[in-house]
Amino acid sequence: MTSALDSVIDQVDNNNLNLVRFLFCDTANIIRGKTSSAKTLRNRLQTGIGLVKGSVAVNLIDEPQSDTGYGATGEVRLVPDLKTFHILPYAPASGMLICDMVELNKEPWALCPRTILKRMIARCLEAGVKVKAAFEPEFLLGKVDVDQFVPIDRSNCFSTEGMNRAANFINEFVTALSSQGLTIEQYYPELGHGQHELSIRHAYALDAADNHIIYRETLRGVATRMGLVASLAPKPSPEWPGNGCHLHLSLWDANSNTNLMASEDGLSQMGRYFVAGLLKHLPAVVAVTCASTNSYKRLLPKSWSSAYTCWGYENREAAVRVPSLYWGHEAESTNVEVKCVDSSSNPYLALTAVIAAGMDGIAEKLEPPEPVSSDPSQLSDEESARKGVRRLPRNLSEALEALEGDSVIREALGEEYVKVYLAVKKSEWQRFGKLHAEEEARIHFLRY
Ligand code: GLU
Numbered sequence: 001m002t003s004a005l006d007s008v009i010d011q012v013d014n015n016n017l018n019l020v021r022f023l024f025c026d027t028a029n030i031i032r033g034k035t036s037s038a039k040t041l042r043n044r045l046q047t048g049i050g051l052v053k054g055s056v057a058v059n060l061i062d063e064p065q066s067d068t069g070y071g072a073t074g075e076v077r078l079v080p081d082l083k084t085f086h087i088l089p090y091a092p093a094s095g096m097l098i099c100d101m102v103e104l105n106k107e108p109w110a111l112c113p114r115t116i117l118k119r120m121i122a123r124c125l126e127a128g129v130k131v132k133a134a135f136e137p138e139f140l141l142g143k144v145d146v147d148q149f150v151p152i153d154r155s156n157c158f159s160t161e162g163m164n165r166a167a168n169f170i171n172e173f174v175t176a177l178s179s180q181g182l183t184i185e186q187y188y189p190e191l192g193h194g195q196h197e198l199s200i201r202h203a204y205a206l207d208a209a210d211n212h213i214i215y216r217e218t219l220r221g222v223a224t225r226m227g228l229v230a231s232l233a234p235k236p237s238p239e240w241p242g243n244g245c246h247l248h249l250s251l252w253d254a255n256s257n258t259n260l261m262a263s264e265d266g267l268s269q270m271g272r273y274f275v276a277g278l279l280k281h282l283p284a285v286v287a288v289t290c291a292s293t294n295s296y297k298r299l300l301p302k303s304w305s306s307a308y309t310c311w312g313y314e315n316r317e318a319a320v321r322v323p324s325l326y327w328g329h330e331a332e333s334t335n336v337e338v339k340c341v342d343s344s345s346n347p348y349l350a351l352t353a354v355i356a357a358g359m360d361g362i363a364e365k366l367e368p369p370e371p372v373s374s375d376p377s378q379l380s381d382e383e384s385a386r387k388g389v390r391r392l393p394r395n396l397s398e399a400l401e402a403l404e405g406d407s408v409i410r411e412a413l414g415e416e417y418v419k420v421y422l423a424v425k426k427s428e429w430q431r432f433g434k435l436h437a438e439e440e441a442r443i444h445f446l447r448y
């Protein structure tokens with residue numbers, strides 16, 4: 001039988017690849033990597049590639065936060081997960097692998113985001129639960145003309161005019177995602193000019209996060225090849241609608257493989273506990289799921305992005321939405337959607353924080369307040385209090401404060417990692433928190 005390692009080598013040889021990228025997603029949610037030549041790949045697959053530990057403490061403009069204790073000294077190995085090998089449809093003769101960071105003594109590194117999610121998944125398994133998830137990204141597509149971004153369309157939401165304008169790109173994008181094993185669910189032009197949404201099928205949590213990395217890489221890679229620019233930044237311009245990356249989750253019985261969130265009357269008791277946990281911890285969770293200063297330009301009332309801690313059935317202003325079910329597939333399709341998530345968040349950390357919050361609700365048997373069936377910004381103070389509706393943090397600084405005060409989310413991420421995370425994110429707040437909105441948006445536009 002061919003081993004997983006031999007199978008990667010065979011694919012590299014048979015397709016005449018020259019280079020294979022060893023990728024990781026860092027604290028600032030920049031996807032980075034080092035590249036092995038095809039010639040030395042067999043060795044590299046076994047020994048990994050060295051990476052300075054200080055890379056964990058770098059912010060989104062590459063400023064190291066060395067006072068965390070992570071600077072120029074110390075190394076981990078980038079060790080690839082062989083299942084994640086793909087041939088890149090957007091770069092010549094190249095492949096990629098997603099890596100874990102491993103200590104030199106071969107122990108998993110506690111500051112590796114992918115390892116942090118794996119630990120959370122293992123805890124859920126101990127409780128008999130497997131989590132399925134899907135990220136649902138929105139993005140902006142256009143051209144840059146003399147430093148000015150020009151959207152690919154100026155069409156209406158869901159319009160066929162928007163579909164036609166973006167058709168060549170979307171076709172290439174779908175082909176490229178499919179060639180890497182991702183299943184496309186739906187596509188449509190979104191509200192903003194040049195804004196589009198293409199969603200992919202749910203998967204077990206680790207695969208869902210890996211898929212989101214592949215998605216982002218492919219989106220920007222295909223756009224670059226076609227002379228276009230794509231941005232997943234939460235608020236690419238103060239005047240335009242924001243790009244969400246809603247996160248759908250469901251909980252499955254690890255033995256019987258049934259959906260534990262499903263019930264005849266909407267959401268099971270376990271689903272309700274999960275929602276209650278989410279709502280309780282949401283102010284701290286958004287420090288991770290809405291991870292940039294730019295995120296909070298999106299999280300505004302009346303923009304369908306959610307701005308309050310509340311839940312509701314089919315309520316697109318609620319932070320936690322229970323979507324309608326697929327006819328004939330009611331049980332399988334029962335899930336909750338977290339709207340206060342965007343693509344400036346590291347998907348491994350975002351999933352960890354969301355799952356930790358929900359699982360705490362299950363452990364503590366928390367009951368959610370009444371669901372909200374209207375716009376939460378219009379509720380009276382008395383109603384808001386009764387339904388537990390609170391404004392989400394208004395900026396990254398407030399969110400980081402909530403994270404510092406939430407021992408459940410801190411513990412899930414690991415205290416040592418949280419120390420680094422806070423330092424990196426506080427440095428971004430210092431840098432961009434008070435910048436002019438246009439300038440702040442421009443910096444994020446280019447990076448996500
Ligand atoms: N663009 C909105 C957001 O920022 C979401 C619109 C929708 O419901 O799809 O989350």
Ligand code: MG
Pocket residue numbers: 138190197
């Ligand atoms: Mg949308």
